[in-house]
Amino acid sequence: MKTTLITTENYLKLTQFYQTYAAVVDQANWTAWLDMFAEDCVYKVQARENYDRNLPMAALSLTSKGMLKDRIYGITETIFHDPYHQLHMVSSPLILSESDKGVIESQANYTVFRTKNDGIAEVYNVGRYLDRLRITDDGIQIESRLCIFDNEMILNSLIYPI
Amino acid sequence: MSQENRIPMTPIWDHEDTSRIPFWAYTNEDIHKQELEKLFYKNHWCYVGLEAEIPQPGDFKRTVIGERSVIMVRHEDNSIYVVENVCAHRGMRFCREKHGNTKSFTCPYHQWNYDLEGNLQGVPFRRGVKQDGKVKGGMSKDFKTSDHGLTKLLVAERGGVVFASFDHDVESFEAFLGPTMLSYFDRMFNGRKLTLLGYNKQRIPGNWKLMQENIKDPYHPGLLHTWFVTFGLWRADNRSELKMDEHFRHAAMISTRGSGGKDTQTTNVSSFKESMQLNDPSFLDVEVEPWWDGPTAVMMTLFPSVILQQQVNSVSTRHIQPNGHGSFDFVWTHFGYEDDTPEMTERRLRQANLFGPAGFVSADDGEVIEFSQQGFEQKPFHRSLAELGGKDIEETDHMVSETLIRGMYAYWRKVMGV
Structure with missing residues (x-):
């Protein structure tokens, strides 16, 4: 695997960013979640089977910030579901490429545990983030985040972003 | 007598019509087993997939009918076959890939090999081994490969959608619909x-x-x-x-x-x-x-x-x-x-x-x-x-x-x- 020339400073920023993202979704802080995305952005949750076979279908396929906002409206106002908490464990990021214009392509593995009101934490979704991020003066923004999950079956439903 | 008073509970439909549905219809494991037999394996056509999932000869997709694992496969002559994913020898569910392309199916356990229609083509050591000029072991003399194919299902295709049935006496797909x-x-x-x-x-x-x-x-x-x-x-x-x-x-x-x-x-x-x-x-x-x-x-x-x-x-x-x-x-x-x-x-x-x-x-x-x-x-x-x-x-x-x-x-x- 080729090495990249990322600076220590940027790697620390990136690490902090991945952990912040996990904390934000675990706290269901959807305003902060939206703020982590660029205006022109893509967010998908896609089964590995589709991704590996180049099939475009995804469990969630949001291709604008407006769609992200509409999703948040859906999960907070319209979709009926069993209440649950999420807990994310996110690995250190792996840099795939870095351009001199501040665009980083990177990935990190994640595990999401789901805990329902009367329940015990269960392994809910396992996969990797495949990202295109931009380092700006205001911090890092997500231009594209694909959550490629290994689970053959989603455990009934997937409501919150992962 | 209402269900509530009947112990142990027996699955009896104690209402004159179907505007009431007893919960045992959803909770009784024996009823479930009967459903698989009477609804999924007999008299009905079940969905297996789309032709577009197996566009090329040799393409296959593993799926299920009821709770039985089956394989939908496209033959060299472009026709579609559906066979059960259980080896005729020791009963192993041999196909592990979700999809792929193959010329034949082989059970890894003892290398029994089937063509895409499910016919058994050959078994290793059928005629035993030669040792000291003698043939030792092997299948019985009356063993016929034609008796030991995979279970073959009836297949119906319409408009690019594929259905199959374990029941070879089922009515036509068109009559079924x-x-x-x-x-x-x-x-x-x-x-x-x-x-x-x-x-x-x-x-x-x-x-x-x-x-x-x-x-x-x-x-x-x-x-x-x-x-x-x-x-x-x-x-x-x-x-x-x-x-x-x-x-x-x-x-x-x-x-x-x-x-x-x-x-x-x-x-x-x-x-x-x-x-x-x-x-x-x-x-x-x-x-x-x-x-x-x-x-x-x-x-x-x-x-x-x-x-x-x-x-x-x-x-x-x-x-x-x-x-x-x-x-x-x-x-x-x-x-x-x-x-x-x-x-x-x-x-x-x-x-x-x-x-x-x-x-x-x-x-x-x-x-x-x-x-x-x-x-x-x-x-x-x-x-x-x-x-x-x-x-x-x-x-x-x-x-x-x-x-x-x-x-x-x-x-x-x-x-x-x-």
């Missing part, structure tokens, strides 16, 4: 080649029949699916019809929004809550397609194994794969048509956000099925009620009826003998 359902089937699968967009898969902890009932129940969409109503996709003034086959096992819920075309009623943002607008209206960027011939949504339930979905531009098959009485896997195969423009493909993919395990209007279906099953399990002597629109079974020109559920259970009782 009946003329009314067949006309809606042909509307959606009118001979154009299908293109595969991909899968969504979810495991729902509820009895499989609840999914059939969910799509035979036009009572809930405007009530449970708040999203539908909020953004104007479900309106009380939609033109609607409920239709069934003559046995009441299959059904279609047909509805037409507004006047068709790109007015505010059929496209997007106008709604009961006029103030609610999507930030990105392209979720509901609907384009009327000529093949619709009117209806903007047709939801078909083909008993017992599949639901065929047309919701505006989003088309999919939803395959019901039971695992035990209290759980099933629900596999959505989204597709398009060969003459779709790239814009239409994008449109189908965007609208797919409404459906599947994360869908704006389908995620809640899986949830209510899970909690219904919880209610049945805690109170198995009780029953549910399906009386909207009366107690009779009839086609309607409105959505305010549970007639399709009553119809399904009239058929179910007949086949199950309860």
Whole structure:
């Protein structure tokens, strides 16, 4: 695997960013979640089977910030579901490429545990983030985040972003 | 005597019609085993996939009918075969890949090899080994490979969709659907080649029949699916019809929004809550397609194994794969048509956000099925009620009826003998 020339400073920023993202979704802080995305952005949750076979279908396929906002409206106002908490464990990021214009392509593995009101934490979704991020003066923004999950079956439903 | 007083509880239908459905129909493991036998393995055609999933000779896809693993495969002569994924030798479920391309099937355990039709081609050491000039071991003299093929299923293809049956005496697929359902089937699968967009898969902890009932129940969409109503996709003034086959096992819920075309009623943002607008209206960027011939949504339930979905531009098959009485896997195969423009493909993919395990209007279906099953399990002597629109079974020109559920259970009782 080729090495990249990322600076220590940027790697620390990136690490902090991945952990912040996990904390934000675990706290269901959807305003902060939206703020982590660029205006022109893509967010998908896609089964590995589709991704590996180049099939475009995804469990969630949001291709604008407006769609992200509409999703948040859906999960907070319209979709009926069993209440649950999420807990994310996110690995250190792996840099795939870095351009001199501040665009980083990177990935990190994640595990999401789901805990329902009367329940015990269960392994809910396992996969990797495949990202295109931009380092700006205001911090890092997500231009594209694909959550490629290994689970053959989603455990009934997937409501919150992962 | 009511079920409540009968201990141990025996599965007896103690109501004169099907406007009451006993909970044991969803909780009794013996009933479930009988359903697999009587509904999935005998007398019925079950969904296995789309031809578009196996476009090339040798392409195969592993799937299930009821709880039996089967393989759908395209032969060199382009015909499609479906065989059971159980080796004739030691019973191993030999095919482990979800899909692939092969010239033949080989069970890794003892290298028994089958052609794509399921015929046994050869077995190692059939004639034993030669040692010191003598033949030792090997199969019996009367062993014939022709007696030991894989279980072969009857196959029906129509419009690019593949069904199969373990029962070689089953009626034709066309007779199984009946003329009314067949006309809606042909509307959606009118001979154009299908293109595969991909899968969504979810495991729902509820009895499989609840999914059939969910799509035979036009009572809930405007009530449970708040999203539908909020953004104007479900309106009380939609033109609607409920239709069934003559046995009441299959059904279609047909509805037409507004006047068709790109007015505010059929496209997007106008709604009961006029103030609610999507930030990105392209979720509901609907384009009327000529093949619709009117209806903007047709939801078909083909008993017992599949639901065929047309919701505006989003088309999919939803395959019901039971695992035990209290759980099933629900596999959505989204597709398009060969003459779709790239814009239409994008449109189908965007609208797919409404459906599947994360869908704006389908995620809640899986949830209510899970909690219904919880209610049945805690109170198995009780029953549910399906009386909207009366107690009779009839086609309607409105959505305010549970007639399709009553119809399904009239058929179910007949086949199950309860």
